[in-house]
Amino acid sequence: MKLFEITTKPISTDEVIARLNAPTVGAVATFVGVVRGETDGREVCYLEYEAYPEMAEKTLRQIGDEIHARWRTIQEVAIVHRVGRLQVGETAVVIALSAAHRPEVFDALRYAIDRLKEIVPIWRKEVWMDGAERRSEAGE
Amino acid sequence: MENGEITVRVRFFAAPREALGTGEIEMEIPAGTTVGELMGLLMERYPALRPYTRFISVAVNRAYVGMQTELRDGDEVACLPPVGGG
Structure with a gap:
């Protein structure tokens, strides 16, 4: 089972958690990124995500390595990001990580999503109900 | 003496690709x-690529590199506009 994956298929949070199969685990924290229904007061029709898949999986793995180096108590990390056309309410990304105790999982989770937004080659095109578009690479 | 020519693959994504x-x-x-x-x-x-020049980061063989990096035959170069996953 891949711990770091770019997929075109719908993502199940439970299935990503199941990839963390350490029997001694005491805590699992997840972040689920979901397609928002509106941005800046405009209704979103759908999102289109595109990745450089080979490098995206490599940089996701790098984030896992960085987490293990910073937080020794984190046991396992899994990050799955979906690409292609996503409807409002669908899951775009799931980050799951496990540890024997809870204190560090929240910091590590936040680090993971912040790093993902910074270094992983994935792009997002928002298409609004009125037909207009906005691309992540055009700036916020 | 010159070593001649090398060939590299260049990949594009998102707005520059379109x-x-x-x-x-x-x-x-x-x-x-x-x-x-x-x-x-x-x-x-x-x-068509010119409007994106200032914003593009470059990866060679799937790792970010600086502009001074020398290319080798067979390298996979990727032009990456600012990322927006999550």
Whole structure:
């Protein structure tokens, strides 16, 4: 089972958690990124995500390595990001990580999503109900 | 003495890919060409890419690199606009 994956298929949070199969685990924290229904007061029709898949999986793995180096108590990390056309309410990304105790999982989770937004080659095109578009690479 | 030409694959994503109309091209360039020099050649040959020049980061063989990096035969170069996952 891949711990770091770019997929075109719908993502199940439970299935990503199941990839963390350490029997001694005491805590699992997840972040689920979901397609928002509106941005800046405009209704979103759908999102289109595109990745450089080979490098995206490599940089996701790098984030896992960085987490293990910073937080020794984190046991396992899994990050799955979906690409292609996503409807409002669908899951775009799931980050799951496990540890024997809870204190560090929240910091590590936040680090993971912040790093993902910074270094992983994935792009997002928002298409609004009125037909207009906005691309992540055009700036916020 | 010159080492002649090398061939690199150049990949494009998102807005620059759409502007160019393709996700991948091959470039024959002189041995010793740097990433920065390759970017210059691309902008010269493909004016559609020019609006993105300032924003593009470059990866070689799936790792971010600086503009001074020298390219080798068979390298996979990727032009990456600012990312927006999550």
